[in-house]
Structure formats: structure tokens, C-alpha cells
Amino acid sequence: MSLTYLHYEVLRTFRSRALLFSLGFPLVLFLVVASTNRHATLEGVSFPLYYMAGMASWGAMLGIISAGSRISVERQQGWTRQLRLTPLSPRAYLLAKVVCGYLTALLTMVVLFVAGTVLGVRLGVREWAVMVGLALVGLVPFGLFGVMVGHLLKPDSLGPAVGGLSALFALFGGAWGPIATHGTLLDLVRDIPSYWLVQSGTVAYGGGGWPLRGWVVVGIWSLAAARLAFVAYRRDTARVV
Amino acid sequence: MSIPALADSGLVLRDLAKSYGPVAAVRGIDLTIAPGETVALLGPNGAGKSTTIDMILGLAPPDAGSVTLFGSTPARAVADGRVGGMLQTGQLISELSVRELVAMVAALYPRALPVDEVLAVTGAERFAAQRTTKLSGGQSQRTRFAMALVANPDLLVLDEPTAALDVEGRHDFWASMSEVARQGKTILFATHYLEEADSYADRIVLMARGRVVADGAATDIKSRVGGKTIRATLPGVDLDALRSLAGVTGALRRGEAVTLACSDGDAALRSLLGTYPAARDLEVRGAGLEEAFLELVTEDEDEETAP
Ligand SMILES: Nc1ncnc2c1ncn2[C@@H]1O[C@H](COP(=O)(O)OP(=O)(O)OP(=O)(O)O)[C@@H](O)[C@H]1O
Ligand SMILES: [Mg+2]
Numbered sequence: 001m002s003l004t005y006l007h008y009e010v011l012r013t014f015r016s017r018a019l020l021f022s023l024g025f026p027l028v029l030f031l032v033v034a035s036t037n038r039h040a041t042l043e044g045v046s047f048p049l050y051y052m053a054g055m056a057s058w059g060a061m062l063g064i065i066s067a068g069s070r071i072s073v074e075r076q077q078g079w080t081r082q083l084r085l086t087p088l089s090p091r092a093y094l095l096a097k098v099v100c101g102y103l104t105a106l107l108t109m110v111v112l113f114v115a116g117t118v119l120g121v122r123l124g125v126r127e128w129a130v131m132v133g134l135a136l137v138g139l140v141p142f143g144l145f146g147v148m149v150g151h152l153l154k155p156d157s158l159g160p161a162v163g164g165l166s167a168l169f170a171l172f173g174g175a176w177g178p179i180a181t182h183g184t185l186l187d188l189v190r191d192i193p194s195y196w197l198v199q200s201g202t203v204a205y206g207g208g209g210w211p212l213r214g215w216v217v218v219g220i221w222s223l224a225a226a227r228l229a230f231v232a233y234r235r236d237t238a239r240v241v
Numbered sequence: 242m243s244i245p246a247l248a249d250s251g252l253v254l255r256d257l258a259k260s261y262g263p264v265a266a267v268r269g270i271d272l273t274i275a276p277g278e279t280v281a282l283l284g285p286n287g288a289g290k291s292t293t294i295d296m297i298l299g300l301a302p303p304d305a306g307s308v309t310l311f312g313s314t315p316a317r318a319v320a321d322g323r324v325g326g327m328l329q330t331g332q333l334i335s336e337l338s339v340r341e342l343v344a345m346v347a348a349l350y351p352r353a354l355p356v357d358e359v360l361a362v363t364g365a366e367r368f369a370a371q372r373t374t375k376l377s378g379g380q381s382q383r384t385r386f387a388m389a390l391v392a393n394p395d396l397l398v399l400d401e402p403t404a405a406l407d408v409e410g411r412h413d414f415w416a417s418m419s420e421v422a423r424q425g426k427t428i429l430f431a432t433h434y435l436e437e438a439d440s441y442a443d444r445i446v447l448m449a450r451g452r453v454v455a456d457g458a459a460t461d462i463k464s465r466v467g468g469k470t471i472r473a474t475l476p477g478v479d480l481d482a483l484r485s486l487a488g489v490t491g492a493l494r495r496g497e498a499v500t501l502a503c504s505d506g507d508a509a510l511r512s513l514l515g516t517y518p519a520a521r522d523l524e525v526r527g528a529g530l531e532e533a534f535l536e537l538v539t540e541d542e543d544e545e546t547a548p
């Protein structure tokens with residue numbers, strides 16, 4: 001794929017107003033809630049650390065899903081048709097969307113981490129690295145959801161769909177605070193990929209990582225999301241060879 | 242057909258057909274365009290021009306028939322960057338300036354032209370720094386034209402390229418098209434404007450109701466209808482009876498007036514007055530391309546509505 005093409009796609013992503021919201025909401029929420037609970041603890045870690053990981057996960061999720069969902073707008077505008085007249089392959093087009101999604105997610109996480117540091121979160125280099133690394137893996141199913149949504153929905157339903165989807169995942173994943181600390185409900189939410197995304201912060205504390213279950217859950221959701229995204233892509237582009 | 246013959250030919254359509262549900266948009270088109278030709282696809286609304294173009298560009302699969310571009314499939318020719326196009330519908334993507342958008346498209350083609358040069362030629366230079374969402378209709382059209390041109394393709398396909406352009410825009414457009422044609426590129430453009438087809442194309446392909454009804458140089462098409470049109474006021478006359486008069490090839494009615502397309506104007510006038518002495522307000526004119534267009538298009542319609 002042409003790097004120039006990617007460059008302009010990235011430029012478009014960072015100029016987009018959507019970024020303001022996927023970055024702004026989690027940041028404001030974090031600053032408000034964490035600053036009033038600076039010295040509390042949650043799930044065995046400091047409240048700002050837990051909440052930083054939660055808000056970074058939610059924001060990254062929101063950013064990466066909306067990056068993919070821009071496909072829907074470009075289809076409506078007739079831009080994807082125009083692109084089919086160029087040598088750009090559909091694969092390169094999707095790849096560029098995913099790269100933009102990851103960059104959005106990374107930017108969101110970095111901003112939240114800086115805010116966390118300001119509110120007293122202290123992690124070692126290894127711990128930061130583990131947290132970011134796990135978050136990048138944990139975002140895979142959500143990047144694919146974005147592509148799926150982009151092919152499945154019309155632009156007018158994107159806002160509620162992307163907002164609602166990421167809110168549900170954030171809520172059950174414990175991004176806004178643990179939804180369950182024991183019992184069947186905890187067992188259930190541990191099968192949700194966003195749970196492990198949020199956990200990337202707390203498990204990194206002390207230098208740990210996901211247990212096997214985390215990898216399996218994220219792996220299975222990624223495969224399922226890839227399948228769904230592929231079906232949506234095929235269905236959507238069937239009329240155009 | 243041998244392979245070299247195919248490779249030499251620019252664009253070959255064989256028995257191409259496509260329907261949208263009950264609507265037969267394109268009904269069997271055979272067309273060969275040699276490299277270097279400039280061809281106008283002329284026809285009224287709904288004639289099937291855009292559908293044909295979509296199939297040529299590989300955007301829509303034909304129901305039947307085949308498209309060959311430079312000896313290969315449309316997908317192959319597009320992947321090789323040999324095709325550039327301007328579609329009839331479609332907006333420009335947001336969050337980029339005109340210059341950035343053209344540069345982004347240029348980056349996708351192997352033999353793209355310098356962006357600044359294309360911006361200058363298309364007159365997009367003046368608003369190159371503006372965001373694509375803040376353009377007038379004609380400015381967007383110039384931007385779309387710049388996107389097609391920067392690709393520097395062997396075949397340029399343009400669907401109603403001058404729609405929304407002002408006089409100067411049209412002039413700029415055709416000036417740069419002539420330059421492209423001089424470089425030996427193949428150009429196919431769809432239009433409703435007879436003058437455009439007449440002045441800028443080597444050849445006119447006239448489409449009506451999904452078919453090619455005439456194909457040739459503008460002069461050939463004019464001569465297809467002989468050259469004379471007779472208008473007369475003649476209430477209540479049977480059109481079929483008029484069509485059977487000597488020298489008459491077609492007849493149309495508008496209120497009490499009839500218009501006759503004639504292959505032989507003199508013979509037609511004599512037989513008209515001989516058969517219908519009541520005919521008045523006679524007017525004889527040399528048929529232009531417009532009459533030819535109307536006649537060929539309506540001729541085909543008569544065919545369709547016949548039981
Ligand atoms: N996507 C579509 N779905 C259904 N019918 C279609 C579609 N596209 C075109 N048609 C129909 O096919 C016929 C040919 O349309 P087409 O767009 O090819 O005409 P055209 O010659 O380009 O007309 P115009 O000069 O108005 O652009 C029309 O009757 C139109 O209604
Ligand atoms: Mg059209």
C-alpha cells in the first residue's frame with residue numbers, strides 16, 4: 001500500500017471531529033471521578049490506576065470502532081466506488097482503516113496515561129509496556145467490530161450504534177467500575193473481551209499479565225469478529241465485483 | 242479472435258446486457274473503441290449510459306456479454322492503473338483540502354502526473370487550499386476532473402463531466418481534454434449535450450433505451466436522417482400514413498403540428514402537398530444533429546411500443 005495514501009488517511013482521522021469525542025469523554029470522566037477518589041483503592045489497586053485503565057480502554061474501544069465505522073460514511077458518499085477505479089486494493093483500504101483505528105486508540109491511551117500520571121499513578125517501564133501491549137491485543141476484536149459496523153449500518157444509525165455498543169462493552173467489562181466482584185456474574189463478564197481490556201491495567205501492576213483465560217477469550221472473540229466482519233464485507237460488496 | 246488483435250484494441254464490448262429487476266438498463270451493446278479515439282456516449286436520461294460505464298469500469302457485473310480493456314478484464318486494467326474515471330454520482334471525502342485529495346489519489350497510480358501541474362490545468366489551483374466540503378458545485382466538479390486526470394491513465398472514462406461547470410469551466414475542461422487526446426489516450430465521455438459530442442468527439446455513439454441506435458462521426462449521424470425536416474400544421478392526420486410518404490423517414494406530432502424527418506426533402510414536400518392539400522404553415526429546414534438525435538431516439542421508442 002502507498003504510504004502517501006496512509007498518510008492522508010491518518011491525517012483525515014486526526015482532523016475528524018469524532019476524535020474529539022472519543023478522546024474527550026473518557027478524559028473528562030477520568031479527571032472528575034479519579035481526582036475525587038485519589039486515595040481510594042479498587043480491586044486491590046489504587047483507584048486512579050483502575051480508573052485510568054478503564055477509561056483508556058473505553059476511549060480506545062470507542063476510537064477504534066468509530067475509525068472502522070467511517071467506511072459506512074464513505075460508502076454513502078460514493079467514495080468507495082471512486083476508489084474501486086484506482087489500483088488501491090480493498091484489502092489495503094481496510095488495512096488503512098485498521099491502522100487509523102489503532103493510532104486513534106493509542107493516542108487516547110497515551111492521553112489518559114498522562115492524565116493518570118498527573119493524578120499520581122506510578123508504574124515501572126515494564127508495567128507500562130505490558131499494559132499497552134495487552135491493550136493492543138485486547139483491541140483486536142473491537143477493530144473488527146468497527147469494520148463490521150461500517151459495512152452493516154447506514155451513517156444515520158452509526159452514532160447510537162457505536163456509542164451504545166462501546167458503552168455496553170465498557171459497562172460489562174468494568175471500565176466504569178467492577179460490575180461484579182464474585183459469583184456467576186463475575187464468571188460471565190470474564191467471557192467478555194472488554195473485561196480483559198480493562199484488566200490490562202490491573203494485571204500489569206506488579207508486572208503480571210492475563211491468565212490463560214484472558215488470551216482464550218480475546219482469541220475467540222477476535223476470530224468471531226473477523227468472521228462477522230468478513231461476512232458483512234462480502235454481503236455489502238456483493239453487488240460490486 | 243487472436244490475442245494480438247485483442248491487445249491492440251482499446252475497449253471491446255460484446256453483447257453487453259444488464260437489468261435492474263424489471264428494468265432492462267442495457268440490452269445488448271457491441272462496441273469497439275480503438276486506442277486514441279475520443280468517443281461521445283450520447284443519449285437521453287435513462288438511456289443506459291451510466292450503466293454501460295459502470296460495466297466498463299468493472300463497478301457492476303454484466304448479466305450477459307463481456308468487457309475487454311486493452312486485452313484484459315476491467316479489474317486487471319484498473320489494478321494496473323490504466324483506467325481513470327469520473328463517475329456521475331459521488332461526493333468528495335471530507336477532512337482534506339483539494340490539493341491533499343488530488344495528491345492522495347495520485348499516490349495510488351503508478352504513472353501519476355505531478356499534482357501541481359494537474360491543479361493548474363484544471364483550474365483547481367485557485368481553491369486548492371480549500372477543504373473539499375467548502376466547494377461550489379463547479380469547483381467540486383473541477384476537483385473530480387483533477388482526480389481523474391492526475392491518474393494519467395490510458396483510458397479516461399467520464400460520465401457527464403461538464404455537468405455543473407460554467408462557460409469558463411467547460412472551456413478549461415475541453416482544452417485539457419484535447420491535450421489528453423493529443424497524447425494518444427483513449428477517451429469515452431457520456432453527455433446530453435449535442436454540441437459537445439459534435440465538437441469534441443471523433444465519433445458519437447448514440448444510445449436510447451439500452452441500445453446503440455447510431456454509431457459514427459457526427460456527419461454520418463446527420464446524414465442518417467437525410468438532412469431535411471418539414472414542419473406543417475395538419476390536424477388529425479395518421480402518422481403512419483405520413484411515414485409511408487415518399488422521402489419521409491419519420492413523423493412526430495405535437496398538437497396540430499407534425500414534423501417529418503426526410504431522406505429526400507423535395508420528394509417529401511411534393512408527396513405531402515399532393516396527398517394533403519390542407520397542410521399549411523409549411524417550414525422546411527436542414528436537419529441538424531439535434532433532429533437526427535430526436536429522430537433516432539424516437540424511432541427506437543416506436544419500435545418498443547409497437548405490439
Ligand atoms: N442502481 C439502479 N437500480 C435500479 N435501476 C437502475 C439503477 N441504475 C440505473 N437504473 C435504471 O436503469 C436505466 C438506465 O440508467 P442509467 O443510469 O444507465 O441511464 P443514463 O443514460 O446514465 O441516464 P442519465 O442521462 O440520466 O444519467 C434507468 O431506467 C434507470 O432507472
Ligand atoms: Mg447517467
